[in-house]
């Protein structure tokens with residue numbers, strides 16, 4: 001047994017994040033760690049990686065008890081982790097981040113910069129990641145940051161590698177590459193712990209499974225002996241379907257019309273129409289310009305050319321403020337930076353984009369704010385003590401739900417979702433899709449960007465595919481993954497990711 | 499445990515109070531207490547403004563100079579025949595404009611608040627010296643002294659004013675959109691922008707309100723001395739910032755409260771008053787106050803770290 005965790009406990013103030021965490025991983029296996037949002041997966045792994053100290057229980061490393069108090073101590077025995085929320089240094093470059101803490105230095109003390117850049121470039125090349133060693137991490141998309149985290153972890157880990165939702169914002173090609181990396185590590189007799197909410201990934205790489213629910217290990221066993229439905233019911237303790245189905249209704253008036261929208265170097269002459277009641281999926285590779293398109297519609301980047309109409313009227317969207325006023329909402333893909341004010345209470349975050357909705361005569365109605373928050377907390381199954389808990393203290397998936405709630409509360413006419421289900425568990429995904437369906441029914445138009453083709457196929461009425469800043473085609477909702485991939489990759493589209 | 503540490507500044511204040519009552523027979527007298535209140539009120543009212551600025555993630559190093567300039571502007575107006583009310587209004591307005599200019603430069607030129615207000619710290623002080631020729635403004639109407647030295651119902655008028663300002667700022671922070679947005683901008687500017695908050699407008703408003711309160715403080719200071727001093731308020735910015743920080747405000751933004759700031763300002767006020775009473779030298783006082791600031795922030799950080 002490479003590592004064994006027994007009866008691990010961890011409390012944060014009044015909440016027990018872990019009550020009875022058990023996990024045993026052999027060298028040479030890929031161990032899946034599954035559970036709902038807030039089940040305690042990340043916390044358990046942070047304990048192994050030396051980022052969090054346990055309150056109780058045992059951790060055995062090759063049979064001997066250890067206490068890892070810092071990531072440096074964990075690194076010493078060969079443990080490294082790909083974090084769910086980026087822990088990179090934003091001001092440093094990709095290369096500097098990959099080697100941070102292990103810089104090769106000259107005997108006289110200076111760091112061998114060029115060597116690091118070359119080594120990083122080789123690593124990136126080897127995995128075909130759309131990155132450059134000298135790029136600043138701050139400028140990367142969440143997907144880019146995730147890839148840097150992965151490069152960094154495989155540089156630092158030699159005996160146990162922990163992947164905490166490594167593919168949550170990656171699309172097909174990069175996901176495949178992550179699988180290849182994981183298999184190589186397994187072949188090298190390393191231990192791998194892999195956390196994911198993408199159920200279709202399980203069979204592709206997993207050997208054994210541990211399932212957490214409410215901080216307790218509720219099931220351990222071989223993956224082969226479990227059906228997906230059994231896994232889900234262990235996770236959530238109730239019946240939830242892993243597939244979603246909706247009946248589209250006939251689309252109404254055009255709600256969003258883009259005409260030749262162009263942002264130099266990012267998106268090129270994009271025209272599209274979203275109608276009331278429609279859910280339009282948007283697929284594409286990393287860097288295809290989907291996020292950039294959302295940013296342009298939402299007034300973050302000013303278009304160089306083109307026009308935007310909302311509900312038939314020409315609007316000048318030169319700032320997010322103007323966009324919100326025009327009735328556009330954008331659930332951004334980066335919940336920790338653009339999505340949430342992490343130190344502020346959940347309730348404040350949820351109402352931040354619509355303070356009018358909780359004000360009377362310009363004065364905030366704090367009771368109403370609490371009611372609104374409590375309502376979304378129940379409806380989206382957010383695992384929180386109360387609405388006054390800081391958003392930053394929630395698990396990753398629950399933070400994502402707060403961002404979604406914030407925009408639901410603005411009651412927009414045009415809803416842009418950029419990777420809305422990133423890191424959300426299977427139960428909550430169905431919940432989010434229900435909300436989208438409701439929104440559409442009430443006459444909103446929805447654009448949903450997703451790298452998860454499965455979910456686009458389940459939810460979207462039609463799917464638009466982007467490649468290199470252009471729309472490369474449109475497909476009906478009942479299309480196939482192969483069709484989407486064909487349009488997404490006509491030529492290799494792996495240019496700029498930033 | 500958690501709430502105990504949150505209450506720490508408050509307990510410190512009470513402890514300090516009790517200790518001074520025991521240590522000095524001159525402490526618990528009406529004259530001394532009212533003099534503590536009058537001394538602290540100026541810093542306190544400035545610190546209330548600074549609280550909003552710091553919550554929004556900013557800082558205003560120029561408040562000492564704003565205080566000086568406002569005092570000069572208001573008293574010069576009175577010396578030239580303006581009524582007392584008009585003079586006070588001019589002083590307050592000067593503060594408002596100075597703060598607003600800070601805000602406009604910060605948001606329009608996109609320069610860090612530290613730099614902008616470091617610059618205006620010099621500029622505003624310079625203007626105060628230029629328009630007054632570096633000379634104090636005397637010959638103020640007798641009634642003006644009421645602002646700083648008067649009593650209502652036996653309680654210093656400035657204490658009434660302070661309570662009023664504190665209530666207003668508390669209401670602003672907790673119950674209005676401006677306060678809400680100040681917290682949001684201070685916690686995460688990116689999230690605030692993406693939420694459609696007019697960040698520039700509210701940032702400017704925050705500095706303007708800070709300036710307004712500083713202008714009021716400037717008039718109180720002038721009234722207490724019954725002169726307009728172009729050098730008034732020199733170094734006050736550090737005391738105002740210290741009050742906010744001792745009271746739990748964070749220079750990273752997004753944190754701070756009116757009650758905390760009041761407690762912070764009174765802790766500093768008692769420390770200096772107590773040192774005076776006990777004959778502790780000015781030099782030692784500075785060391786003590788410096789140490790208290792570091793200690794307060796260290797305790798606060800410790801509290802937060804335990805929760806992450």
Ligand SMILES: Nc1ncnc2c1ncn2[C@@H]1O[C@H](COP(=O)(O)OP(=O)(O)OP(=O)(O)O)[C@@H](O)[C@H]1O
Nearest residue numbers: 012017037038039040041042043393395396397806
């Ligand atoms: N810093 C913190 N302070 C307080 N509570 C925390 C903190 N971090 C996590 N928690 C709580 O601990 C519980 C477990 O969180 P954890 O991040 O381990 O969940 P997770 O299983 O990784 O969920 P997800 O799938 O959403 O990433 C949650 O209820 C969360 O609210």
Ligand SMILES: [Mg+2]
Nearest residue numbers: 042084395396
């Ligand atoms: Mg997690």
